[in-house]
Amino acid sequence: MTFHDLNLNTPLYNAIDDLGFVAPTPIQAEAFNVVASGRDVVGIAQTGTGKTFAYMLPILKNLKYSQQENPRVLILVPTRELVVQVVSEIEKLSKYINNRVLGVYGGTNINTQKQAVAQGQDIIVATPGRLYDLAVSRVLQLKSLQKLVIDEVDIMLDLGFRHQLLNIFDILPERRQNIMFSATMTKDVDELITDFFRNPEKISIAVSGTPLENISQLSYNIPNYYSKLNLLTHLLKDKETFHKVLIFVAYKKMADRLFYALEERFNDESCVIHSNKTQNYRLRSIEDFRAGEKRLLIATDVMARGLDIENVSHVINFDTPDYPENYMHRIGRTGRAEQKGNAILFSTEAEQEAKEGLERLMNMSIEVADIPEDVEISKELLPEEQPKIKEHYNPLKHGDEDAPGPAFHEKKDKNKKENLGGSYRREIAKKYKKPKTRGDKNYNRRNKNKKR
Numbered sequence: 001m002t003f004h005d006l007n008l009n010t011p012l013y014n015a016i017d018d019l020g021f022v023a024p025t026p027i028q029a030e031a032f033n034v035v036a037s038g039r040d041v042v043g044i045a046q047t048g049t050g051k052t053f054a055y056m057l058p059i060l061k062n063l064k065y066s067q068q069e070n071p072r073v074l075i076l077v078p079t080r081e082l083v084v085q086v087v088s089e090i091e092k093l094s095k096y097i098n099n100r101v102l103g104v105y106g107g108t109n110i111n112t113q114k115q116a117v118a119q120g121q122d123i124i125v126a127t128p129g130r131l132y133d134l135a136v137s138r139v140l141q142l143k144s145l146q147k148l149v150i151d152e153v154d155i156m157l158d159l160g161f162r163h164q165l166l167n168i169f170d171i172l173p174e175r176r177q178n179i180m181f182s183a184t185m186t187k188d189v190d191e192l193i194t195d196f197f198r199n200p201e202k203i204s205i206a207v208s209g210t211p212l213e214n215i216s217q218l219s220y221n222i223p224n225y226y227s228k229l230n231l232l233t234h235l236l237k238d239k240e241t242f243h244k245v246l247i248f249v250a251y252k253k254m255a256d257r258l259f260y261a262l263e264e265r266f267n268d269e270s271c272v273i274h275s276n277k278t279q280n281y282r283l284r285s286i287e288d289f290r291a292g293e294k295r296l297l298i299a300t301d302v303m304a305r306g307l308d309i310e311n312v313s314h315v316i317n318f319d320t321p322d323y324p325e326n327y328m329h330r331i332g333r334t335g336r337a338e339q340k341g342n343a344i345l346f347s348t349e350a351e352q353e354a355k356e357g358l359e360r361l362m363n364m365s366i367e368v369a370d371i372p373e374d375v376e377i378s379k380e381l382l383p384e385e386q387p388k389i390k391e392h393y394n395p396l397k398h399g400d401e402d403a404p405g406p407a408f409h410e411k412k413d414k415n416k417k418e419n420l421g422g423s424y425r426r427e428i429a430k431k432y433k434k435p436k437t438r439g440d441k442n443y444n445r446r447n448k449n450k451k452r
Contacts, residue, residue, distance in 0.1 A: 011096035226378035
């Protein structure tokens with residue numbers, strides 16, 4: 001099958017020819033007619049299989065020229081890097097099409113983006129937070145929206161964007177086509193589909209657990225963080241073999257910790273990206289790594305979806321991911337375009353269960369290598385690695401639910417006032433020799449009645 005079998009128009013054929021593409025990927029071939037029909041679509045496909053072109057080809061084919069200011073297509077993605085990447089892909093396909101595309105995301109001046117939106121756009125690519133900010137400010141009007149695309153929805157929900165997505169759904173027109181693409185089908189994704197999609201057509205291509213044959217995989221069983229760091233240092237000393245290395249860690253604090261440690265050992269050869277870094281810092285780190293100015297790039301799982309970098313020699317999983325699918329996204333950064341790739345996995349005893357889960361997903365066992373003799377096995381533990389002392393259940397030790405908490409204190413004597421009720425006026429009269437009448441509108445009238 002070739003792209004000419006998809007019944008595209010001439011401008012799209014010319015753009016595809018310029019890109020040198022001949023045959024569509026399976027997800028592109030399967031999704032084209034369904035997306036073009038206007039039905040709601042849910043596509044499940046592994047990262048790197050061409051999902052962007054899968055939904056953009058039919059959308060661009062049917063997107064007629066218009067001078068209206070309000071966008072007709074909205075594409076939501078989880079990270080700023082993906083906004084930049086998707087806009088770039090759309091611009092490649094739109095080379096011979098007269099349309100307007102804008103990417104908006106947080107971490108940059110919102111006023112500049114407001115000005116760009118006000119000039120009129122056909123397609124908006126956005127992260128959920130910045131899109132909602134623009135919509136609430138009423139600069140971005142979504143009343144003319146025809147198609148909503150949610151790309152990498154599983155990672156979007158993992159990042160905690162569910163509440164923002166629900167807010168966005170509330171301000172969108174009801175008559176629209178919903179298109180969702182994800183690498184994995186989770187419970188949260190299924191609930192979102194049930195609540196907001198109308199009888200969607202489901203397409204499942206390239207199951208995420210299918211290991212890539214051109215990627216060799218190796219693992220090390222190693223006890224703790226400092227031992228992992230020693231092993232990583234040992235491997236990275238071979239700069240000729242490990243010439244472009246992507247290192248994945250579990251969370252942002254670990255990314256910064258490892259970055260500072262590697263900077264001490266390999267001066268100015270590493271860079272780091274995670275969601276707490278500014279947009280300019282993240283883009284600069286990726287470009288330095290892509291251009292070869294930095295040999296090592298440390299990243300969190302969030303970044304795994306937005307990275308399309310050629311000639312990555314090794315992907316090192318410094319932490320074993322909790323979700324097996326994330327392992328597939330990580331190692332998919334190497335061995336691209338049918339080149340040879342290498343993936344290395346570090347696992348502690350606590351991470352063995354997660355490792356077994358990803359091996360079940362791939363239906364294969366990862367070879368375990370021996371730790372080199374000159375790698376020191378450290379006994380030092382991070383605070384989060386230290387064992388927690390947990391008291392066994394003691395049925396005789398019950399907490400007193402009515403006992404005061406740690407912030408409880410007795411009132412001072414001057415604040416221990418009694419509720420004197422009706423006698424309060426008499427006590428005041430004794431003290432001041434006359435009744436206290438301030439604020440009592442009926443006092444004079446009552447006294448007059450008593451004299452009569």
